[in-house]
Amino acid sequence: MLSPEIWNFKAPDSLVKVEKGNIVNNNCFNTIQKLHHNHLVSVVLPDTLRVPQNICETLKNDCEYYKISNVGLDELVNINFINAFVRKGIFISLSINERIDCDDCMCITPNGFLLLSLTKETYESLGLEGTPSHYYNTKQRYVVSINLLSNHFKPGKKNYDRTKDRLLTLKKMTLLINWEPPHLDICPSSVAKYFDDLKFDVQVCLPDFQMRTNYTIKVPNFTMDNIHEFVEWLGMFSLESDLGGGGESYLSTYETPQPYQEYGQVKFLQWRGFFSSQQINKLLEVLISHLKDEEKPWISLYVQGFSDVVVGWDLQEHHYYTNGDNGYVIVLNSEDYMVYQHMCSKKSYK
Incomplete structure (x- = not known):
């Protein structure tokens, strides 16, 4: 039997901010500039047979x-x-x-x-x-x-x-x-x-780079109305969780949000290192250029800061007393972008 204190323990508070805009304005670069110390970067490319070399090398070349x-x-x-x-x-x-x-x-x-x-x-x-x-x-x-x-x-x-x-x-x-x-x-x-x-x-x-290909994947359509479900799917996909929804246990079952498309290949790219916001900017510029050259339903960019860093967003104090969240997701299509920003709770502790 669980003790009442453990059973009633609340999940850590987090703050989520969602920003939407037109890709022509490139206002999503403003969010990138506010997170100074970046540790993990990942990109998801749906319906992709071959990843251009310049995307892979943007955070590898001259990023020592x-x-x-x-x-x-x-x-x-x-x-x-x-x-x-x-x-x-x-x-x-x-x-x-x-x-x-x-x-x-x-x-x-x-x-x-x-x-x-x-x-x-x-x-x-x-x-x-x-x-x-x-x-x-x-x-x-x-x-x-x-x-x-x-x-x-x-x-x-x-x-x-x-x-x-x-x-x-x-x-x-x-x-x-x-x-x-x-x-x-x-x-x-x-x-x-x-x-x-x-x-x-x-x-x-040297930054650590990994790339994998997942086959025959149900990918939810990117719309501004289902952004929380879409970001959840990105997290599940990035962690290689079971997306099939065919588990026997109800607690372990996950269903891809509808409507969705099934793609033969979905690419996942990940870099680990120590990246400045300017280096992340360069990667985003390459991804936007790739969207213009090839028709894609969307491209996602996820960036995570360090847990034990003094400041998170801008010069605001960061902490790791409970969650230490400081990251964001940018999803782009040919016309629009969405920034899903995750921040530390502002709650103080007694």
Whole structure:
């Protein structure tokens, strides 16, 4: 027998936002720009015999990122580093192997903010100004925001010197970094060489790419009226769940939403890595071009952020206390697009 407390335990709250528009306006790019640190990307192509090579390679070519071990955060406010990489091109970074609900975490956003999510003990010993976490009423976590691109943030200024000195007291972290140079003639590996010259352990990481083909699949028609059922089907298909609806148990039976079409081949593409919003933009542009070249009923793009990252959408605080959702689905056809945006609950915890 289940205890009453477990039986009545509510599912984590989530926020869902649906946006619809005309593909000519390309407003869906605005959503992409708001999620800075992206980990998993998948594409579903119905009624497709062959996937164009440029789609497969968009998030493979020149999408290397780097893992740097045992980095003191004071290195990230070094003025030479800021001028060479944060001010030029697109730089993002985040800590790994740290848990957003109980450890100290950091990230750097494309607009040049170094953000720290700290435990109460770390924050009180750090001595830099921050704000209590929105999600913990007991003030067990704090967020510190440092604008690396501020005109006043430079050596010789009191705020800069104090910040650099206090960051020296924090423990070293393992970071992922991704840098897109401002010009094509500059090698993206320059940022890796910078840290290598400082004698850090630098590892190059390549995105993992997988592709599969499913045969004789019932695919629901994409309309703006059945978007929740359509997104549910995309999730079932992506996870290779049973879509046949022929199970013996009622609880395990799933039926494809109607109306639907049956296609001989449906392609599923998936990348795992560390992607900037600009790299996701490039993939979306390729998918839109593919729609114009070949008649397809629709194409879907799913993007998922990291669980343990300081911010999710824009500069809004992220958390993983219950669900940690920060992802979106974009579905395109020849005329319209739909963005299905999944966000963390704004509920705070006692």
